[in-house]
Amino acid sequence: MGASQTRSEHKYQDLMDKTGFSVEQIKNLHKRFEQLSGNEETISRENLENIPALANNPIRRQIIGAFFDKRNQHQNEVGSFEEIGFEQFLMVMSHFRPPTLKTTEEERETMRKEKLRFLFNMHDTDNDGTITLEEYRKAVEELLSKSGAIGQEGAKAIADAAMLEVASTNVPHMAPDDFYEGITFEHFEQILKGLEMESRMHIRFLDVDTTTMRCGRSTS
């Protein structure tokens, strides 16, 4: 028991360091990964698209796309993968970790930046560092895609108004000839400052294995 524990800890040690998850959490996620990939080494987009619960999600494509986006791997690469392995899967998941009681102020700031960066990447599909009006419109349309015709009509107006708001808050005085290229990451941060991303953008990662609860088996 003790031996197998240390072995798995070794295996996961560098993953733990990179992503910040605990051993239990990594184990659970690994199980899930294997479930999704059909016990293969990598998962492809189809594997994720086949999850039934995702079918109702209006921004399904963006979410799946985010997993395969190289920018979310924090290695300064761009482009997208065809398939991802467990490590990449974990890296993407690590964006959704919550802050703990021990997180310092600076760590919170970094966390917030990271999470906002993730969101930014989801919107900035052509990877030019700004979210243009077209991209924003598309994002809002996707968001309202399950809401029928009313959604589509309103989407444009909403996206325009939103863009206008970003421009007005960040660059208040523009001459009529100026053109606001798009939302840069700094502007994006500024406009979403009030949401306190580090406290909102997280999910609960289980420490306990719920898929197979076995009584009497100690899981440290």
Next chain:
Amino acid sequence: PWLLVLLILLCWSVTDTKRVNETWGNPARATQDDPHHQTNSTGHKKAFPVLSFHYEEVKKPLEISLWILLALLMKLGFHIIPRVSNVVPESCLLIFVGLLVGGIIKAIGGEAPGLDAKLFFYYLLPPIILDAGYFLPIRPFTENLGTILVFAVVGTLWNAFFIGGMMYGVLDLLSCLLFGSIISAVDPVAVLAVFEEIHINELLHILVFGESLLNDAVTVVLYHLFKEFAHAGTVTVADAFLGVVCFFVVSLGGIMVGAIYGILGAFTSRFTAHTRVIEPLFVFLYSYMAYLSAEVFHLSGIMSLIACGVVMRPYVEANISHKSYTTIKYFLKMWSSVSETLIFIFLGVSTVAGPHAWNWTFVIVTVILCLVSRVLGVIGLTYIINKFRIVKLTKKDQFIVAYGGLRGAIAFSLGFLLTDSDMKNLFLTAIITVIFFTVFVQGMTIRPLVELLAVKKKKESKGSINEEIHTQFLDHLLTGIEDICGHYGHHHWKDKLNRFNKAYVKRWLIRGERSTEPQLISFYNKMEMKQAMMLVESGSAAKLPTIVSSVSMQNIQTKGPARRRAIPSISKSREEEIRKILRANLQKTRQRLRSYSRHDLLIDPFEDVSEVRFRKQRVEMERRMSHYLTVPAKSQETPPVRKVCFESEHQIYTYDDSESPRGSAQASRPHPSSPDAVSLLDESPQRPSQRGALRTRGDAEVRAKAPDDKEEQDQLKLSRCLSDPGPKKDEEEDGSFLS
């Protein structure tokens, strides 16, 4: 100073009425007999009384009104003297006034009215709770529901048993437990009164406030339980078990009753389109019925009221007119404000009036025990709760939660309802002392403590469309990630509930096309409406609000690569000339603008949400048209806050002869220009007729059609107006500009 005089006058009149009743009661009766005698025996007429004094008949309403008037004048007085109200929370001041009034009345010799429990529970408490429940911020409440429930249920139980148990030495166990159950509950009225003024962050506010609301069920059960047993004298296990069952019945039953009335209210509001005036009444009456129905069965009235408000609100708001919404909001705020003021004043008066049995040890021990048990309870529970929470509660948070456990009038009224015994007075005294302590000491010191500990304050959030978009986006994103992770968390269930709501419930309870309106669009419409309202108000004040930004739609539109030119480009110098002339003219026409705004906007267009939407879309349409036309853009309804300015100076076209003689637009006509920081532009004074024609045509057509057809209309209009034959749909926004 004049306030004091008025105060004294009111007290005197109140006491006078009481004395007058006693003394005048007899003579009144006597004089009544006499005339009868006289008329019977002699049949001769008294002189017709020109002016007579019929105090008896008007007494009750007069007294009530005087009290309320007194309360409100006091409240007014405090806000005129800012220095005091910054240091001392309003509740303290009001209790103090109550003490004063009680003292004066007693000094004069009258008998002060105590806080009648029935009055409190049936008339004073419901408005406050309804106000709280109707405007409860749902998102933080549901996110922290687990924590709130643990604090409310387990925390109150712990408090009750700890205090009751520790007092065991003084009295017999059951009376102590009864006392414990009365004094242990955190009071929503006191919490609201104090926390309103300190503006702490949302999380702490909802924790303490939610706890104070939800602990009502526990209080009700414990109170009735121990009241019964205090008479019986013994408790068996079966009784304890029944108590637990009772708790579930009381709380769940209360919620169910509230939910039923809430749905009834929502359903009724679906049909009120033609009788808008009575809409607010439905909201109030259904809620009050929910409260009373729950009280009939000794279920938790507070929880029922909260459930009713929460359930009813989203559907009712989609159905009622904007005016009704404002009415509801202001009536609730008004009633709850009056109630709160009255409660605190009466609390002060009762203190002076009530029979007291002062027992030093009992009182001091009670106060200390309350504090100790609260602190211990919060610390212990937080330790357990933090194991389950994702965003943990820090020590600072715990301190505020513990410190915010104020007791208030509910405890007092419950004590008042006890059957008379010598213990009752003892209890009442102790309860009042605890209330005074918590409200005065804790209430006054919490504000400096909040500053000292640098607790996060509430953010002033003006509705930002970006934040709303991203809140929704996050919801979906997190639900998706949870699904990928494979476990059913908080977001998954919330998403399921939303979908159920959208698919089934909304269709039944919301009238018309709004039942399928997604939340983002409702939010957007609401924001538009708010901005338009601000424009109405500022327009009628005849002053242009300061404009922060000159960013306009044009700044963010993409100038497509295909720039279609309708006429040969104007040279730069010519353009500068034009611009200068336009700017100069703008000054002249701005005066005109103001007069236009005042008359035009005061027609109240905001009867109906869809009406507003019509107008908004019309403005939108016309703004789009202005991109293509030289016609001075019609912009009066564009709120300056949107920071949009019209500038069509470089969008100069020729157009069809379908529109009147415009020819190629040149600077001969004053043009709205865009100086660096302006928002409202006006119509050229020369063209009101044409514009008017256009507008009325637009009006007539627009009003006739449903909003869904709006887009069609826009397209048609645009195609008529452009010199180029019918623009392509997707390029309508990209103006072909000259530059």
